[in-house]
Amino acid sequence: MSILITNIAELMTQDLEHRVLKDAAVVVEGERISWIGPAASAPAADDAVDAGRRALLPGWVDSHTHLLFAGDRTAEFEARMAGESYSAGGIAVTVGATRATSDFDLTRLALGRVAEAVSQGTTYLETKTGYGLDVEQEARSARIASTAADQATYLGAHLVPAGQDADAYTDLVCGPMLSAVRPYVQWADVFCEKGAFTEDQSRRVLQACRDAGLGLRVHGNQLGEGPGVRLAVEMGAASVDHVNYLAGADIDALAGTWTGWDPATGSGTRGTVATCLPACDLSTRQPLAPARALMDAGIQVALASNCNPGTSYTSSMAYCVATAVLQMRLSVHEAVRAATYGGALALHKDRGTDADGQRAVGSIAVGHRADLHLLNAPSATHLAYRPGMPLTYAVWRAGVRQR
Ligand SMILES: N=CN[C@@H](CCC(=O)O)C(=O)O
Ligand SMILES: [Zn+2]
Structure with a gap:
């Protein structure tokens, strides 16, 4: 046909x-x-x-979403609009609500969100675990994510659950939890930030997941300058996401990852994509990620929705593109490229035609x-x-x- x-x-x-x-x-x-x-x-x-x-x-390629959640964080958003700042601690509210939700309802919620995204032009999307945070719940989220989205990411290292020792929890993330989610996911991610996981804990998670055959991604430099970007580069991550607070050395490190890649043919070794999340930046009142400076430095940039109940409750890629043009100073062509080809690069879906059946998006x-x-x-x-x-x-x- x-x-x-x-x-x-x-x-x-x-x-x-x-x-x-x-x-x-x-x-x-x-x-x-x-x-x-x-x-x-x-x-x-x-x-x-x-x-x-x-x-x-x-179609939009949304390379960063968190669709496996239940519950509501309107009050947290209202408090933020009244002047509170965002902190990673809000994740725990969603973990509680998600754990209390049946498989059927969690699946229905995730599929509903995918349908919402598709109805606005998203045709390929990644989603993450990260609101389960124990072995059974993370495995369940990973299983549902693998059926709801095109690619699934393990984010057991999203937040240390209250009352648990951070290093002991990191051991769990690197051991039994990783084994339980492994059949369902292609990628692993870690929230490397003050209030979440330290550089050493993040490195341990990334090493264990890489050894298990997963590709890597990092939530980094969202709430302040820190080691996230440089750790992502060190570990050969496919993307580092958020990138709001960057030192010159972070931009240099990211740029260095793209020297073995030929943009004219799309061949060679892909570097670490800088994924900007403008809807999240606005909802958390963080400074917008410096997408213009990143592109000018020769770094491949993706735009993604980061749809989640805490920092970015929207899957509208058109909103992200409009913000990138109006406020981040990308041209329309650059912004659309970052929301399509850029996302595909971040998910390693930019290559592939008839010969290998992989079909680029x-x-x-x-x-x-x-x-x-x-x-x-x-x-x-x-x-x-x-x-x-x-x-x-x-x-x-x-x-x-x-x-
Ligand atoms: N920053 C870490 N994780 C999510 C927010 C999670 C939440 O607050 O529920 C993000 O990408 O913004
Ligand atoms: Zn995120």
């Missing part, structure tokens, strides 16, 4: 050549993109969709997964020009129309 999407006013491919095509068409065959080019020379297909002179982008190119987002607007510029407007018109995920 093939579908021709034609009459596209602007096709923002986010491919390696950064092509933006006018008056374009795309053919989808099954789950893959089989042709892109000028609408005038498009081949025939089984079915046709008239894009009505709208803009077509890759986050860019529109032949052989890539047909993850497409048709805006109800003639250009991607409208994402920042009309912030907060419902601009998602149609979404295809792996070739299947979602809305």
